[in-house]
Amino acid sequence: MGGADPAESAQWAVEMSDAAVRLGGSEIWSGVDFQAREGELVAVLGPNGAGKSTLLHVLLGLLAPSKGSVRVLGGAPGAHNEQIGYLPQRRVFDETTRVRGVDLVRMGLDGSRWGVPLPAVGPWASRARAARARVQEAIGQVGAEEYARRPIGECSGGEQQRLLIAQALVRRPRMLILDEPLDGLDIPNQVAVTALVQRICREQGVAVLLVAHDVNPLLPYLDRILYLAGGKALAGTPEQVITGETLSALYGTPIEVLRTADGRMVVVGHPEGHHAHGPRHVLG
Amino acid sequence: MEPHLSINPVSDIEALFSYPFMVNALEAGTIVAVMAAMVGWLMVVRRESFAGHTLSLMSFPGAALAALVGWPLVSGYYVFCVGGALAIAVGGEGGALSGGHSAGDRRARGRRERTQESAATGAVQAGALALGFVFLSLYGGVLEDLETLMFGSFLGIDSAQVLTLGVVALVVLAGLALAGRPLLLASVDETVARARGVPVQALSVAFLVMLGLAVAATAQITGALLVFALLVAPAASAQQLTARIGLGLALSVALAVAVTWVGLGLSYFTNLPVGFLITTLAFLVYLAARVRGRAA
Numbered sequence: 001m002g003g004a005d006p007a008e009s010a011q012w013a014v015e016m017s018d019a020a021v022r023l024g025g026s027e028i029w030s031g032v033d034f035q036a037r038e039g040e041l042v043a044v045l046g047p048n049g050a051g052k053s054t055l056l057h058v059l060l061g062l063l064a065p066s067k068g069s070v071r072v073l074g075g076a077p078g079a080h081n082e083q084i085g086y087l088p089q090r091r092v093f094d095e096t097t098r099v100r101g102v103d104l105v106r107m108g109l110d111g112s113r114w115g116v117p118l119p120a121v122g123p124w125a126s127r128a129r130a131a132r133a134r135v136q137e138a139i140g141q142v143g144a145e146e147y148a149r150r151p152i153g154e155c156s157g158g159e160q161q162r163l164l165i166a167q168a169l170v171r172r173p174r175m176l177i178l179d180e181p182l183d184g185l186d187i188p189n190q191v192a193v194t195a196l197v198q199r200i201c202r203e204q205g206v207a208v209l210l211v212a213h214d215v216n217p218l219l220p221y222l223d224r225i226l227y228l229a230g231g232k233a234l235a236g237t238p239e240q241v242i243t244g245e246t247l248s249a250l251y252g253t254p255i256e257v258l259r260t261a262d263g264r265m266v267v268v269g270h271p272e273g274h275h276a277h278g279p280r281h282v283l284g
Numbered sequence: 285m286e287p288h289l290s291i292n293p294v295s296d297i298e299a300l301f302s303y304p305f306m307v308n309a310l311e312a313g314t315i316v317a318v319m320a321a322m323v324g325w326l327m328v329v330r331r332e333s334f335a336g337h338t339l340s341l342m343s344f345p346g347a348a349l350a351a352l353v354g355w356p357l358v359s360g361y362y363v364f365c366v367g368g369a370l371a372i373a374v375g376g377e378g379g380a381l382s383g384g385h386s387a388g389d390r391r392a393r394g395r396r397e398r399t400q401e402s403a404a405t406g407a408v409q410a411g412a413l414a415l416g417f418v419f420l421s422l423y424g425g426v427l428e429d430l431e432t433l434m435f436g437s438f439l440g441i442d443s444a445q446v447l448t449l450g451v452v453a454l455v456v457l458a459g460l461a462l463a464g465r466p467l468l469l470a471s472v473d474e475t476v477a478r479a480r481g482v483p484v485q486a487l488s489v490a491f492l493v494m495l496g497l498a499v500a501a502t503a504q505i506t507g508a509l510l511v512f513a514l515l516v517a518p519a520a521s522a523q524q525l526t527a528r529i530g531l532g533l534a535l536s537v538a539l540a541v542a543v544t545w546v547g548l549g550l551s552y553f554t555n556l557p558v559g560f561l562i563t564t565l566a567f568l569v570y571l572a573a574r575v576r577g578r579a580a
C-alpha cells in the first residue's frame with residue numbers, strides 16, 4: 001500500500017496497544033488496540049463525545065495516555081509532529097479575522113519558528129522564493145488559488161476548510177491528522193475534499209487519519225477503520241469491521257450492512273449517517 | 285513663551301524644534317507610537333483589547349501610589365501595568381492550570397479559558413480603580429498635575445525619560461521580533477500551535493507583559509485615560525485597510541506616528557492636552573479607515 005519503497009511502507013504510522021485515556025477523572029476509552037501503516041487511509045468513526053478528538057490529541061502528544069503504549073511514526077507521540085499535518089476540529093473564522101488565506105497557509109510552513117522571517121533579498125532570496133512557491137503549490141493542490149488572497153473570514157466554510165487543509169499539507173507531511181474535515185461542508189465540497197485527501201494519500205504515500213461522522217462517502221477509499229463508542233474501540237479493515245452485528249453491538253442500535261449485487265457494502269441505520277435513507281456510496 | 289501659529293508652516297515647524305522640551309516630546313512620542321502600534325496590532329489580532337483597556341487604566345492607581353510614597357509617577361505606571369498584566373494572566377489561566385494538561389477538548393477549553401480571562405480582567409480592572417481611589421484619598425487631596433496625568437502633556441519629558449522609553453521599546457520590540465511568528469500562530473490557531481510545540485501559555489503571559497510595558501510607556505505621552513486610543517485605533521484602522529500582515533503592521537506604525545506628531549504639534553500651538561488631540565485624530569483616522577474598508 002502507498003507505493004513507497006518496501007522498507008518504508010512496512011513501517012507503522014500508528015501503533016496503539018491496550019491504550020486508555022482519562023479526562024477530568026473519567027475514562028474516555030480504554031483497551032484500544034490499533035495499527036495503521038504509512039500510506040494508509042484510516043477513518044476514525046463514532047458518535048459525538050466518543051473520544052475521537054481526544055484520540056487525535058493523544059497521537060499528537062498533547063495528552064498522555066493513562067495506560068498502554070502509543071507510538072506515532074516510530075516514535076513517542078509528539079516526537080515527530082513536524083512531519084504531521086494537523087487539522088483540528090472545525091474552526092470557523094468570522095469576518096473580523098483579518099488574515100489572508102495565503103498567510104494562514106504560510107503559518108503552516110514556518111509559523112512556529114522564532115525570530116523574524118528572513119528578508120527576500122541577497123543570500124536569502126532563493127529560500128524566501130522557495131517558501132513562497134511551496135505555499136502556492138499547497139494552495140494549488142487544494143484548488144484554492146482564487147480566494148487565497150482574500151481575508152480568511154470572508155471565505156465560505158468550504159473555502160476555509162480547503163485553505164486549512166493546504167496549511168496542513170504545506171510541509172509535505174508524512175502523515176495527515178484531520179479532525180472532521182467534512183463537517184459543515186455541502187455535498188459537492190465533501191466529495192471534492194474526500195477525493196483530494198484520497199489523492200494525496202495514494203499519490204504521495206501520506207498516511208491519513210481522518211475523523212468522520214458518515215462512513216458511506218469514505219467507504220470506497222478506506223484501508224482501515226477505527227470505531228470508538230461507549231468507551232471501547234473496534235478496529236480493522238472495512239470488511240472486518242463493517243458488519244451488522246459488530247456495528248449494532250457497538251452503537252447499541254440496529255444497524256444493517258447491505259451488500260449490493262456486485263458485492264459492495266452500504267451501512268444503513270447508522271446513527272450519525274446523513275445518507276442512511278438513500279445511500280449512494282458503496283464499497284468496491 | 286507664547287506660541288503662535290503663523291501662516292508660514294516652515295517657520296512654525298522650526299519654532300517647534302527650537303525648544304529642547306519639544307524635541308524630547310517628539311522623540312518620546314515617536315518611540316511610544318511605534319511600540320504601541322505594533323503591540324496594538326497583535327492585541328487586536330489576539331482579541332485582547334479588553335485586557336489592553338484594563339492595563340491602560342492601571343496608570344491611574346500606579347500614579348496615585350507613586351505620589352503617595354513619593355516615587356516618580358512613571359515608576360508607578362510601570363509597576364502597576366506590568367503587575368496588572370501578570371494578574372490578568374494568572375487570573376485567566378488559573379482554571380486552565382488547575383485543569384492541567386489533561387484537559388481534552390481544546391476548543392471547549394479555549395472558550396472556557398477566554399471567558400475566565402475576561403472575568404479575571406474585569407476583576408483586575410475594578411480592583412485597580414478601587415485601589416487608585418484609596419491611594420488618592422490616603423495621599424490626602426488632589427494629585428498635582430491631575431490633568432497631565434489623565435490627559436497627557438508634552439511638557440516635562442526630559443532626556444532621561446526619553447532614554448528609558450527607548451530601552452523599554454527596544455526590549456518590547458526585540459520580544460516581538462523573537463516571538464512574533466509563534467505568537468501570531470497561537471493567536472490565530474491555538475490548537476495547531478500547541479501541536480507544533482509552541483509554548484502557548486508562556487507566550488500569552490509574555491505578550492500581556494509586553495502590552496503592560498507598552499501601556500506604561502504610552503501613558504507618559506497620552507495620559508492615563510487616553511492610552512487606549514494609540515494602542516487600538518491605528519492597529520484597528522490598519523486592519524480595516526489591509527489583511528496583509530507586514531503591510532498591516534507598517535500601516536499601523538505609520539498611522540500612530542503621524543497621529544502622534546500632528547497631535548504634539550497641535551498641542552503646542554493650541555495648548556489643548558496632547559492626549560485629547562491624539563485620541564481625536566486617532567478616532568478620525570479609524571472612522572476614515574472604516575468608511576474606506578466598507579467601500580473597498
Ligand SMILES: Nc1ncnc2c1ncn2[C@@H]1O[C@H](COP(=O)(O)OP(=O)(O)O)[C@@H](O)[C@H]1O
Nearest residue numbers: 023024028048049050051052053054387388389
Ligand atoms: N477536560 C475534560 N474533562 C472531562 N471530560 C472531558 C474533558 N474534555 C472533554 N471531555 C469529554 O471527553 C469526551 C470525548 O470528547 P471528544 O474527544 O471531543 O469526543 P468526539 O471528538 O468523539 O466528539 C466527551 O464526552 C467530553 O465531554
Ligand SMILES: [Mg+2]
Nearest residue numbers: 052053054089
Ligand atoms: Mg471531536
